[in-house]
Amino acid sequence: MKCVVICGPSGVGKGTLINMLLKDKGCGRLGFSVSHTTRKPRPAGEVDGVHYNFITHEVMEKLLKKSKFLEHARVHGNIYGTSFEAVEKVICDGKICILDIDVQGVRACRRSKLEAAYVFIAPPSIAELERRLTGRGTESEEQVTKRLRNAIGELQDSHQPGLFDFVIVNDDLQKAFRQVQTSSSSLEPSPSSSSLLS
Numbered sequence: 001m002k003c004v005v006i007c008g009p010s011g012v013g014k015g016t017l018i019n020m021l022l023k024d025k026g027c028g029r030l031g032f033s034v035s036h037t038t039r040k041p042r043p044a045g046e047v048d049g050v051h052y053n054f055i056t057h058e059v060m061e062k063l064l065k066k067s068k069f070l071e072h073a074r075v076h077g078n079i080y081g082t083s084f085e086a087v088e089k090v091i092c093d094g095k096i097c098i099l100d101i102d103v104q105g106v107r108a109c110r111r112s113k114l115e116a117a118y119v120f121i122a123p124p125s126i127a128e129l130e131r132r133l134t135g136r137g138t139e140s141e142e143q144v145t146k147r148l149r150n151a152i153g154e155l156q157d158s159h160q161p162g163l164f165d166f167v168i169v170n171d172d173l174q175k176a177f178r179q180v181q182t183s184s185s186s187l188e189p190s191p192s193s194s195s196l197l198s
């Protein structure tokens with residue numbers, strides 16, 4: 001197994017859980033693949049090359065044409081994508097690669113036969129998701145409404161047979177963290193020379 005794919009509605013706590021995984025001593029064998037996005041960095045300290053590779057629409061379209069991406073998605077007017085290079089970089093370091101992608105991306109990875117544990121993070125309720133999105137304060141009211149509408153569809157998708165290996169409700173953060181740890185604990189890093197796809 002080479003990757004852990006983390007998916008879930010915006011604001012559910014994916015980034016929070018991934019940060020906890022990366023900081024946890026026992027998870028030193030995990031690494032994060034840095035996605036590309038055409039969206040602007042959030043004012044509260046998102047760093048280019050760390051949280052995302054921030055690029056223009058034009059450059060993104062060029063890279064897509066050259067088939068440089070394992071998966072990509074057009075979400076909320078922006079393009080997000082995981083490049084083969086970003087994933088291979090983590091695997092070449094001898095680590096299991098964590099990917100933070102949306103449902104469209106998960107489908108693309110499944111189609112590509114990417115060897116991974118596919119984990120869906122669900123909110124305890126839509127009302128709580130709204131509280132988290134509003135509390136984070138990084139989206140306008142209109143964007144929050146759009147994300148909540150999308151969340152309902154994503155929650156339905158999480159039940160699609162064969163799409164996710166684990167569905168974890170992020171109610172109590174520490175409990176959800178332990179469950180995400182367990183979902184990836186049976187995974188072993190692959191030899192760095194082996195192929196990304198099965």
Ligand SMILES: Nc1ncnc2c1ncn2[C@@H]1O[C@H](COP(=O)(O)OP(=O)(O)OP(=O)(O)O)[C@@H](O)[C@H]1O
Binds near residue numbers: 015133135170171176
């Ligand atoms: N279990 C939890 N209980 C309460 N608040 C939480 C919990 N998990 C995360 N949060 C909070 O919810 C907000 C959204 O979390 P986060 O930014 O990690 O979401 P995300 O899924 O990565 O969103 P996006 O996909 O938009 O980047 C943050 O303010 C975070 O502190």
